[in-house]
Amino acid sequence: MTGPAAESLLSLHDIRVRLSGLQILDGVSISVPQGTVTGLIGPNGAGKTTVFNVISGFVKPESGDVRYDGRIRKHIRAHRLTKMGISRTLQGVGLFASLSALENVMLGGSSRVRSGLVSQSLAMPWTDIETERLRTRALEVMTELGIAEEAERLPGELPYPVQKKVALARALVCDPTLLLLDEPAGGVGAPDMEELERLIRSWVPKRTVLLVEHHMELVMSVCDLIWVLDAGKVIASGTPDEVRNNPAVLAAYLGEEGAA
Amino acid sequence: MMQFVDYLLGGIGSGAIIALMALALVLTWRATRVVNFAQVGQAMFTTFIALSIQTATGSWYVALIGAIIAGAILGVIIQYLVLGPVKRMDTSGAIIATFGVLIALQAAAGMIWGGDSQAYPQPFGNSAITLFGHEWPLSVYDLVVIGFAAVLVVGLTLIFTRTSLGLAMRATAFNPEVARLSGVRVSRTLTIGWGLAGIVGAVAGVLVAPTSTISPNSFDILLVFAFTAAVIGGLDSLVGAVSMGIFTGLLLSVVSGYSDSSNAPVAALVLLALNLLLKPEGIFGHNSARSV
Numbered sequence: 001m002t003g004p005a006a007e008s009l010l011s012l013h014d015i016r017v018r019l020s021g022l023q024i025l026d027g028v029s030i031s032v033p034q035g036t037v038t039g040l041i042g043p044n045g046a047g048k049t050t051v052f053n054v055i056s057g058f059v060k061p062e063s064g065d066v067r068y069d070g071r072i073r074k075h076i077r078a079h080r081l082t083k084m085g086i087s088r089t090l091q092g093v094g095l096f097a098s099l100s101a102l103e104n105v106m107l108g109g110s111s112r113v114r115s116g117l118v119s120q121s122l123a124m125p126w127t128d129i130e131t132e133r134l135r136t137r138a139l140e141v142m143t144e145l146g147i148a149e150e151a152e153r154l155p156g157e158l159p160y161p162v163q164k165k166v167a168l169a170r171a172l173v174c175d176p177t178l179l180l181l182d183e184p185a186g187g188v189g190a191p192d193m194e195e196l197e198r199l200i201r202s203w204v205p206k207r208t209v210l211l212v213e214h215h216m217e218l219v220m221s222v223c224d225l226i227w228v229l230d231a232g233k234v235i236a237s238g239t240p241d242e243v244r245n246n247p248a249v250l251a252a253y254l255g256e257e258g259a260a
Numbered sequence: 261m262m263q264f265v266d267y268l269l270g271g272i273g274s275g276a277i278i279a280l281m282a283l284a285l286v287l288t289w290r291a292t293r294v295v296n297f298a299q300v301g302q303a304m305f306t307t308f309i310a311l312s313i314q315t316a317t318g319s320w321y322v323a324l325i326g327a328i329i330a331g332a333i334l335g336v337i338i339q340y341l342v343l344g345p346v347k348r349m350d351t352s353g354a355i356i357a358t359f360g361v362l363i364a365l366q367a368a369a370g371m372i373w374g375g376d377s378q379a380y381p382q383p384f385g386n387s388a389i390t391l392f393g394h395e396w397p398l399s400v401y402d403l404v405v406i407g408f409a410a411v412l413v414v415g416l417t418l419i420f421t422r423t424s425l426g427l428a429m430r431a432t433a434f435n436p437e438v439a440r441l442s443g444v445r446v447s448r449t450l451t452i453g454w455g456l457a458g459i460v461g462a463v464a465g466v467l468v469a470p471t472s473t474i475s476p477n478s479f480d481i482l483l484v485f486a487f488t489a490a491v492i493g494g495l496d497s498l499v500g501a502v503s504m505g506i507f508t509g510l511l512l513s514v515v516s517g518y519s520d521s522s523n524a525p526v527a528a529l530v531l532l533a534l535n536l537l538l539k540p541e542g543i544f545g546h547n548s549a550r551s552v
Contacts, residue, residue, distance in 0.1 A: 056441065082443035094438045096431050109430050110424065111443030131424050170442065 009034040009178055010055070011028075015064035015124075017050055024050045025061070026232040032178070032225075035205030039219045040212045041243075042229035043252055049091070049211040051184070051229070052180055056081060056088055069177070082111040085177035089184065093163045095155040101166045102151035105138040108170035134173075141169045145199070150196045161192045168199075179203065183209040185218045197222050220244065228252065266397045267517035268510050273402035275509020277411035282485035282493065282501035283413065284457040288335075290433040291453025291493050292343060297486070298358040298478040301365035302338070302458055303465030306330040306460035307474055308485065309375045310466050311380055320383035327462040337456025339451050366476040375476060380469035405467045412460055413502050419456075420498065429453055433496070477503070484525055488532045494542030504543065 011031035017024045020176040025047045032038045040048050053059040055066060057076030066073045068084065081088065087108070095104050096161045142148040155163050164184070171179060184200070185193060193215070199207055200222050213219045219226065220240040228236040228243060236243055243249055281299065288296040310327035314320060338361055346357045385400040420426035430448045431439040438445045465479065472478065489508045493500025508528065515527040535542070 058437075076283070078437075078440040079443055079445050081441065088441055090438065090441070094435070096434045096438070097426070098434060101428060103427055103430075107427055107442045107444070108445070109438070110428055110439075131422070134424060174443065 006033060008032055009069060010210065011067045012051065012054070013065045013067065015051075015054055015061045015066070017047075017054060017059055017061050017163050019050075019059070024232055025054070026236055028064075028232065030234060030237070032210050034209060036224040037200055037209040037211065037222050039223035039226040040210060040229065041214075041216075041219055041226060042235075045231075046229040047232045048229055049182060052088065052182055052212065055086070055180060071156070079111075082108070082174040082176065086180065087171035087174055087176035087178070088180040089167050089182055091182045091186065093121075093155070093160075093167045095163060095166055095170075097154065097156055100154060101147070101158065102138055102142070103162055103167045104133070104155065104166055105142055105173050106134050108173040109134045109137060111174060138169070138173050142166075145169050145172075152198050161189065164188060164192075175221050177207060178209055179209045181209060181213075183213055184211060185213055185215040193218060209256045255259055262394075263517070264514070267514045270397035270517070271510040271513025272398065272506065273405050273509075274468075274513065275506035276406045277464050277468045278482070278485045278489050278509050279502045279505025280409050280412065280460055280467070281482055282489035283416070284461035284464065285486055285490040286493070286495060286498060286501040287416075287453055287457035287460065289490070291429065291450045291457070292339070292354070293433075294343060294358065294458070295490075295495075296358045296454075297355070297483065297487075298338065298361035298365060299457065300483040300486070301362035301523045302331065303336050303461040303482075304367055304474070304476060304479045306334060306363050306458075306462040307380070307465035307469050307479075308369055310462075311373075311378065311469070311474060312489050314381060320381065324463070324466050327466045328459050331458035331460075331462025331465075332455040333458070335454040335456075335461075336451050339454035343454070344447070350409060369476040373476075375440075377473035377475040377478065378547070380466075380474050382470040386470070401470070408463060408467060409502075412463060416456070416460075417498060425449075425452070431436035455500050481525060485509075488528045492534060492535045492542055494544040497542070498516075500542060500544030522536040 008031040011029075013029050015025050015028045026038060028047070028051065030051070031042070040051060042048055050059060050197070054061050057078045057080075066076065068086070095101075096107070099107070117231065139148055139151065142151060145164050145168060147162055150158055150166075152162075155166060158166070164187070168181075168184070171181075184196060188196060197218060198203075200211070203209060204224075211219075211223075223240055226237065226240060226243045227234055228246070228249050235248045236246045237250055238246070267416065279521065281303070284299050284303075285296060288294060288299065306327040309330045310474040313326040314323035317323070342357055342361055343354055347353045384404050388395045388396055388398055389400065390396070400519040418426075420430060428439065428444045428449050429452070431442065432444060432446050433453075436446045439449075464482075468479070486505065487507055490501050490510075491507040493502075493504035508531065511531065512527055515523050
């Protein structure tokens with residue numbers, strides 16, 4: 001097992017993204033050391049979610065490299081992410097309203113199912129075993145997060161913080177190496193925030209976490225390393241203390257002129 | 261009263277076929293959010309293929325299996341070659357494109373098998389069953405049709421609710437992007453949806469053909485009835501499509517019995533209009549708003 005000072009699991013090198021005439025990312029280079037919680041922060045419109053979209057294969061950069069697990073990934077395909085060991089949660093919850101909480105979580109393990117249409121249609125024994133294994137695994141994760149008793153409910157019937165946990169469980173069910181969390185604290189109250197912090201810390205160093213978050217208290221307490229984006233550029237990086245005291249960061253957040 | 265019951269019973273067989281065709285429409289709607297007006301064209305085409313196989317081999321079952329395979333392949337081809345590229349540009353364009361496919365299939369069938377109506381062999385007894393001294397308006401064939409419909413409905417329900425493939429299909433219908441992030445191979449799932457719909461439509465075609473004749477346009481009216489049933493059923497509900505398909509069959513049988521069979525399409529239209537006025541989301545629908 002490697003410590004926080006280890007090499008990067010994920011790194012972006014000089015990524016440029018232009019969408020409908022706007023330069024959203026302008027030469028962004030960041031790295032996520034293995035086994036750490038790394039934060040990506042910045043004012044609204046800084047390009048944080050676009051960074052996630054580049055990593056997930058939803059947005060193709062005009063130039064730059066994404067390096068993951070020691071290899072440059074040229075053509076990232078969204079449905080292959082979980083196979084690569086990458087899981088992503090979405091802003092909000094992104095749950096399927098017509099599927100039960102358990103089914104939502106099971107879906108996160110889709111890439112583990114090998115049997116195809118014909119064997120599933122004919123209800124071959126191994127497909128039952130596979131689906132059953134997926135169900136057991138999903139329930140395990142839900143138990144870890146304390147939401148197993150909500151398994152059969154529809155997301156719409158659950159309180160928002162529980163829905164957030166269902167979304168987390170869906171991301172965890174494929175046993176990811178790298179977790180991309182898009183605003184995990186959004187809409188979560190103070191008591192749940194402490195639990196979220198404990199939860200995220202409990203995943204490292206086995207898993208690596210990259211999170212986008214507006215809630216500064218959580219970011220400062222949970223992250224080992226923070227990257228700060230503003231207007232499509234990295235303006236600072238470092239430990240929470242370093243970032244907190246960086247004048248460029250303060251300027252970007254307070255909107256002062258002359259920000260570097 | 262007995263006459264009314266007879267009319268109702270007489271509609272079960274055709275109701276089961278309407279239900280199957282409505283089911284096919286719902287399957288493609290759920291997969292790609294497109295109402296596939298070419299569905300009856302595909303069924304007509306595969307029924308002609310079945311007729312050719314039947315003529316060559318003399319076996320009704322081999323012909324049915326041939327139609328099922330052809331139905332799956334045709335559905336996949338249409339999704340892959342026509343719907344995929346068109347839908348990337350525009351959803352409403354995709355619906356128009358299915359009309360284009362319908363016309364193309366009818367023209368192709370006319371060129372291959374001719375435009376005349378042809379008889380499809382009747383595999384089982386088609387005369388009314390006499391039981392307890394009453395001649396019921398049901399034949400052995402009607403029971404076979406109902407049996408096939410029931411098996412398909414139960415099978416599809418099991419696939420949708422019990423397998424991870426079904427889970428992936430339900431998720432993809434709701435939000436393809438999130439499904440993709442969860443590791444679902446979305447385009448493959450859509451293609452499977454079209455293949456399944458093709459199979460269901462093909463079975464409906466082979467089952468309905470012996471009750472009348474088969475020609476390039478002979479299933480057009482079936483589209484009207486099946487579309488009505490699918491929309492009333494909520495367009496994305498399997499249960500809705502099946503129950504409303506059978507209901508439509510019963511209603512049309514009663515209307516035809518008391519008046520004239522040429523009034524059946526009018527009754528379907530009235531039913532559709534009432535539904536759109538009173539409960540536009542459909543009886544089993546989940547969507548609160550929808551444009552058809």
